Amino acid sequence: MAEAKFDEMDHYKQAELMKFDFRPPPTGWMDTPTDFRPGSWIYPGKAKHLEYLDLPNPREWAVTDEDWQLPKNWKEIVLEGMRERLSRYRTFKIFMDICVRCGACADKCHFFIGGGDPKNMPVMRAELLRSIYRKDFTALGKVFGKLAGGRELTVDVIKEWFYYFFQCTECRRCSVFCPYGIDTAEITIIGRELLGLLGLYVNWVIEPVANCFRTGNHLGIQPHGLKDTLEFFAEDIEDSTGIKVDIPLNKKGAEVLFVTPSGDFLADPGTYTCMGYMALFHEIGLDYTWSTYASEGGNFGLFTSHETIKRLNAKIYAEAKRLGVKWILGGECGHMWRVLNQYMDTMNGPPDFLEVPKSPLTGTVFDNARSTKMVHIMEFTADLIRHGKLKLDPSRNDHIKVTFHDSCNPARAMGILEEPRYVLKNVCNNFYEMPPNTIREQTFCCGGGAGLGTDENMEMRLRGGLPRGNAVRYVQDKFGVNELACMCAIDRATLTTVCDYWAPPVRVTGIHELVSNALQMKGAKDREVNFRLEEIEHWKQKAAPAGRKEGSSDV
């Protein structure tokens, strides 16, 4: 009998049909090509932004193109770039050499935990670069190649780098567990720099960088736009409290320059946190100023290259000098603090024209900020509360059961762990911690940091957000938690989405929004609405008898 064709029943043998195998291909990792699945990668940087920033190889291209239009001598550029960085950054050289592949970091990355792609194990992410290092920069690798763990640099390797270095949020959770202190985030940073040499950027990072270089902030808000925005906030604060707050803009000789991420200007719920700062500064009578030039605390340069960090960060000290302030206060942001704490002083300092920050209300000297002259608002507010400078009624937040997400950078890069908790406990009666292995130094990333917070890679972000979302859902089920507080502008955007998927209907709030709920402002009316202009039932009930006292209507 002739062999049956594929469209005839007899072609199929029952025994074979019963055997099915969904297992991934058994090839070694070096030989498994990257599968660019939509939802996992980010759109490339547009040519006009690269041109604006004088970055190499500006062109329009798509990740799905076969030809990424790399420069002709791309290989030379990458190897030379590696050589240069190996000699410039000692950490990079050490991290390339000392990994013993013990695997302690392997299962600590939220992308691996949520997605299961082995190349998202931090040790493997680093290996993507290390294999090239071995082949081209070590004696053994030059001779033995693959046997010594080295591999040839090809276009496929470059594509793989692009895919996986933009699946790392540079959160540094893995480094907490590495016995050698290898920081995969730094390897990612270098990997992205090398990609940048070929003109391979993602638009969600490089557009904000170009905006920031032009207007002073990522969103491209111009001075009059910022003024309008803050005035609009002031109107809502007045509607809520009856108090008209000042908006000091570019005020020369102010004591303090205040800088916050621009996400707080346009995106809810960050906007309400921004109103929280404004109300607080008004209440304590702080002599401060906003700047329409240093109008961005965040720094997407961190997700681009060391050079770009420096270019964007420079405006903060420049503006502090121009305005003649004494010190700088910074808002609730995550990666902004990694830059300020880790790079600003050496890149753009020393700011010897500034004074060591001292709270004008409590006299506390912030010695920890002696070199950078910049204080985190959480330190500042915690100090105010500690010295009894704020009249707070935590019962105003009784409609909220709150948990706290340690944002990766303030927690792991700065160790700001106690201050936010101290503030939260003073402004809320119902605060519940998530499980210990998901908070503080071990906190799980939101999955959208380091330039990944766009929407075209949403599947990837939800995989990365699963460990965090899972812990939120746990406290939601156990304690009835309905709000997640955080002190990072990216978190306020991305965690809202993470909660919408993994733990609805938990919503996200900044800490100073909660402070503003509890703050008893001098001369305020009986508040019935918060800064979101939502009516709060128990506020209304309290306000009602007072309303009658004035004997206005219901007799």
Add this chain to the structure above:
Amino acid sequence: MTLKDLLHSSRAAILKRWFEKTLETYAPDASAFFDGQKDRFANPVGKALRTGTRVMLDCLLGEMDAEKICAGLEEIVKIRSIQDFTPAQAVSFIFSLRQIIREELGQELDSSRLTELAEFETRIDQLALFAFDIYVKCRERLYEIRVDEVKRSVSGLMRRLNREEEKAQS
């Protein structure tokens, strides 16, 4: 002994194989981790696969309580629908249960039990249908939250512009 009794007595073995077979849809490094790490916060996927399969199998063997069965399914499908799977791969783990049961019962599965088996497999089919629903629901949710987030990124601006327009009109 009815087929159900037989299945009950092999419940633990079936559950174990079902869990393992589901793990096999991941790369070896991942399945070893999903299996090995027992802390539910360090390993939410492993925890969901374990709980989900258990809840579903108990429903299949007992009352087909739609609410319970969907809850068990959702634990798993919600995760697999955003992982690196095609739609078919994402729900494939349900179909593997057929094969596992046939293999597990082996010799016992003679022609006298075929009607019972067909009945039981109808339950698995029902499960598969629920899974399609849940899969699509999750994917729809994914697109909704994408849109919501984009809207939120300029929501403060939109409120301001709307307010200005209102003022201009009044």
